[in-house]
Amino acid sequence: MKLTRPKSLKEMVVDELRERIIDDRLNLGASLSENTLAADMGLSKTPVREALQQLQLEGLVEVMAQKGTFVVRIGAEDVLQISELRKVLELAAIQLAIERNHEALVDIMSEIMVGMQLAYDTKDMVSYQKLDGQYHQAFIDLCGNKYLRDAYSQIAARTQALRSRLSRLTELNSRSIVQHHKVLGAIRTKDIPALLKELELHIEETKVAYLEVLEHGAMSERETETP
Known part of the structure; x- marks a missing residue:
């Protein structure tokens, strides 16, 4: 042991x-x-x-x-650049993970997806967003390329900080759960064109949501003291 x-x-x-x-x-x-x-x-x-x-x-x-x-203060330009890098890294990582660790990828992501669906159904959006982060991290971890993992680590925490601030957007969450199911389905069947299309759409929609939240001031800089 x-x-x-x-x-x-x-x-x-x-x-x-x-x-x-x-x-x-x-x-x-x-x-x-x-x-x-x-x-x-x-x-x-x-x-x-x-x-x-x-x-x-x-x-x-x-x-x-x-x-x-x-x-950290995260502005519109940061969101755009983080989203651009997510597309490059996540689309590459998910293909490598399918090629190198397909069975483990399906098993891990299926388990996470069960938890995400339960959190969504019970309206536990805090747990949902945490599991969402684990869902994306799974194919980063299983891609078999430590340099890609290291590159992703530079934006992973900031991406999760943004993701958690979208937990009250009901419409986005309803689209998100469907997209995650579709991505997992395409992983299971190794349908790479459908997979890349769905994952890219998902990243793009979350980018737009981040920008809208910024525009409406919900994530604006607030010079508050640490509690």
Whole structure:
């Protein structure tokens, strides 16, 4: 039996702050105070500082000279560029995953899809969006190309932060669940043309939804202090 190394304090803080950013407990553009976060978690500043440095590498935190540390601000141009890169990487990854790990891909994505359908049916949109992220990450993980995985890791957290902020858009969710079923169906039958068409449409529709949310101010910069 393999033993699992316990997480370090820094890793636990990274996980906690990442979750707070992704699920919108920490708003986009929010100011981050090491002192406040450390007091909130009952920790010293050192693991908090190290965690913020890690989240900066993940693109979830930005440090502005003489201003401080903030949750990343995601504007329209960021959404466009993230969506462009998603198309390039996800369309390539899903074809490689089918070619190299088809059986495992179907098994893992089928299990995730069951959870997504249950979350959708019970209107648990927080769980739905988390599973949505796992759904897309599955074919990235199974593509068999570590450089592609590394490239995707540069946008994965920001994509999930955006995704979670769409959880109340009922019409988008209803289209999303259908699209995810279609993508999985095409994976099962190895229908590559249908698969690529459906996945590209899905990414494009979420891009448009992100831009609409930005335009209406729901994801605008809010200079709030860390709770």
